[in-house]
Amino acid sequence: MQTAPFLAALEAAVADLRATAQTDFAKLDVALLNQRPAPASWSILECLEHLNRYSRYYNAAFAKALGRPAAATSAEVAYTWLGRKSVDMMRPTNAKKSSTLKHLNPLGSRLGLEVLTEFDQHQARLLELLAQARHTDLNRKAMPVEFFRLLKLRLGEALEFVVVHQQRHLQQAQRVQAGLRVELAC
Template sequence: MTPSDFLAALHTAVADLRATAHTQFAALDPALLNQRPAPASWSILECLEHLNRYSRYYNPALAKALAKSGEATASSSEVGYSWLGRKSVEMMRPANAKKSSTLKHMNPLGSRLGAEVLAEFDQHQARLLELLDRARTADLNRKTVPVEFFRLLKLRLGEALEFVVVHQQRHVQQVLRVQATLRAELAC
């Protein structure tokens, strides 16, 4: 896929995630936002807080990589993948039904959360859209983004952008499932 098509697809996906949060979650009652479908499951706000925690790391890391890529020129070659990048993206794709465990510091289970989580999520999405726009002039195949859990490993800029987006898609789908479960319970 060409870099412009790749970035356009990611931009559309992030805009859709942002719209879903506005239309599906913003008007929900705070009690419902914090209700878990099961004791060990995340609530709607816990899912979004998990994404906020990742965004707090990856948005600045992506911005730093983009600032450094000012020295490089945009590549017209297809977006490439390393073994680590391909594995990371495929593991997080929403279609991958295999459950993953999260790192302890990224697990919001039991956190006291309020509407500020939704506002922060929206801010992170707006920032990610800006970063995707800036990436149009960058070489997406340069390895410049350290992996959050082991910073000696680096992803290519394109891989990191896609990883962040598919990770968010995966958890927003989780939020929609939580919401559907809670609504079904309320209807009974």
């Protein structure tokens, strides 16, 4: 896909994520937001806190990468083997469960409404970074992977990885919410 439509699709996805979190979760009581469907499963707030932990790293890394000069191109966004594999693993359509690293796993955390506020702030910042990305080469290797900094992704594939990862966990949070509705209706 060409750079401009690629970034436009990511921007639309992030705007949808932001709107979904605001409309679906902001109206819920903090007790419901912390309710888990099972002891080892994440609550809505734990799903969002997991994304916040990723965003703390990736938004800063994107800003750093975008701060380095690289002429924008209208070329196709290219993928390395690692980039394609990473993006495909995180797609919401991939039903295979992935385990997360301990420092990114919020299970058992005491969480409040500030998680929703932080999530919204990260999404607003990601939209700014996506707008900035229009002026750079998305095919350069610029992004160390959070869990193993020696591995690097191209800027475009890292942006897509973050967005599909967020879509995956927001859908997980929506499934948790749907389960809460069932319990509340009984």
